[in-house]
Every structure is written in structure tokens, then in C-alpha cells.
Amino acid sequence: MAKHDQVLAELARALPDDREALLDAAKGAVCQFHEAAIVEDMAAFEQARLLREAITWKLNGGSSFGTNAGENSPGYVVERHCAATPGEVPMWGQRGQFIITVRGIRAMIDSGDSFGFGMCHFSFHAVDRSKPFISETGYRSHFMPFPFGYTVKEAAEAVLEEFIESQGRKVIEPRYRDREIPSWIEANDIVAPATYQETNGQGAFGF
Structure with a gap:
């Protein structure tokens, strides 16, 4: 053995x-x-x-x-x-799906169970398909070293913040806007605010 x-x-x-x-x-x-x-x-x-x-x-x-x-x-x-109940923030070690909002961008996070060797994985999915996101496809996959000291939500928010800061907002291409939304997300939850606020205090319109 x-x-x-x-x-x-x-x-x-x-x-x-x-x-x-x-x-x-x-x-x-x-x-x-x-x-x-x-x-x-x-x-x-x-x-x-x-x-x-x-x-x-x-x-x-x-x-x-x-x-x-x-x-x-x-x-x-x-x-x-x-696994965590869909919509609830999972613990580390649980697979889960939940929503975060950073600078007006809402993303559904699909989080792996993180029991791998020193790594964790987040998938970012656009909730509001007609508004700017961090990719033209409305989807982004991200592997990272395990973020000790952070909750799952805090880690996902930090990654999304970094993507927005370093790469900006991108219009989702029309062909990717009709991807299926998980059933636990209510239809009326897919209506985002008309504006978002940048860190410099200036407002910007969503589109």
C-alpha cells in the first residue's frame, strides 16, 4: 500500500x-x-x-x-x-452558486469545492446580459492560489474588482446574451440598476 x-x-x-x-x-x-x-x-x-x-x-x-x-x-x-444551497454563499470546501455585485457589475459565481491542492476556481457569469461585464462572452473562468484569510465571497469580490480595474468593462456580444439563467435566480432579479458608480465618484450609465 x-x-x-x-x-x-x-x-x-x-x-x-x-x-x-x-x-x-x-x-x-x-x-x-x-x-x-x-x-x-x-x-x-x-x-x-x-x-x-x-x-x-x-x-x-x-x-x-x-x-x-x-x-x-x-x-x-x-x-x-x-454542496451549498444555490443562492447561498458556500463555505470553503463546498461547491456553490451565488451572486456578487462589484462596481455595479453583477456576477453569478460558480465556486468549486476547493479541496484541491492549494488552488481554487471561480466561474463568473453575467447576470444582466444587456449590461457591461468583464468579458464579451458574459463568462470568465479563473483559477487562483488558495486565498487564506478570506471568505469565498470576499475572494470572489476581490477577483472581480481586479478584473474591472485591470481590464475594464466589455459589452457582451449579442450571440451570448440568451444563455440560460439558473432557475434559482428569479426573473425579476435580472433587472440591474440603470447606473453604476465608479470609484472616482463619477456615475456611468449601464447599457
Whole structure:
């Protein structure tokens, strides 16, 4: 048995055998992971990451092979079980979708579960398709080193702020304006204010 599998096997010995209990333990690992990330406790962060991995390992019959082979594989089962409710800001370690607003630009954030090795990923989707965004397609994907000390929302807002500051606003091309909006976003929430305010105090019209 490889050394890493030995570590997972040791952690798995203290875990329950029941499937539902293991999934609940995964939620507990998410909470530990999130709290450790916020307070920048690296040891607790790594321990929670390994615990989540050990849970997936045990659900997969004591193997790391194929844990994400398909939608019903243990890795994806755990991810879905621990996911945040759409519209609510997830904890670190949860997949989630939520909306942020920075300088009048509203973006739906699709956040990965962030249990990767030192990285996290955000997808930015335009909510208001007829208004300026950070790309002509109304979509932007962004990988970044894990932002210890920030919440998921704070990190996403900081990235969006940087995109606006460094690259400005772009008109979404007409062919990308009719992309489907997730059902949890109410239709009347897709009407943005007519103006936005720049940091220099000057107003600008949305279009």
C-alpha cells in the first residue's frame, strides 16, 4: 500500500462504516476546512482536507482509484451531499452558486469545492446580459492560489474588482446574451440598476 493510502487508511479506521454517517462526516470535514482556511491554521486545514479524502477513499472501498470516474462515483456523491444551497454563499470546501455585485457589475459565481491542492476556481457569469461585464462572452473562468484569510465571497469580490480595474468593462456580444439563467435566480432579479458608480465618484450609465 502506498504511503498516502496508508495515511488515508489510518484516518478511515476512526470513521463510521455506515454510508449516511460517512456523508455526514464529510459535512463536518467541510466545516473544519472552512474554519481553518479563515483563521489560516495550516495544520487544521490539511487535516480536514485529508479527512475528506479519507471519507471518499472509504466510500470507494478503500481505494483512491476512480473516485471521480462518473457522476455516481464517491467523489461526486460527497461533493453533491456537501454542496451549498444555490443562492447561498458556500463555505470553503463546498461547491456553490451565488451572486456578487462589484462596481455595479453583477456576477453569478460558480465556486468549486476547493479541496484541491492549494488552488481554487471561480466561474463568473453575467447576470444582466444587456449590461457591461468583464468579458464579451458574459463568462470568465479563473483559477487562483488558495486565498487564506478570506471568505469565498470576499475572494470572489476581490477577483472581480481586479478584473474591472485591470481590464475594464466589455459589452457582451449579442450571440451570448440568451444563455440560460439558473432557475434559482428569479426573473425579476435580472433587472440591474440603470447606473453604476465608479470609484472616482463619477456615475456611468449601464447599457
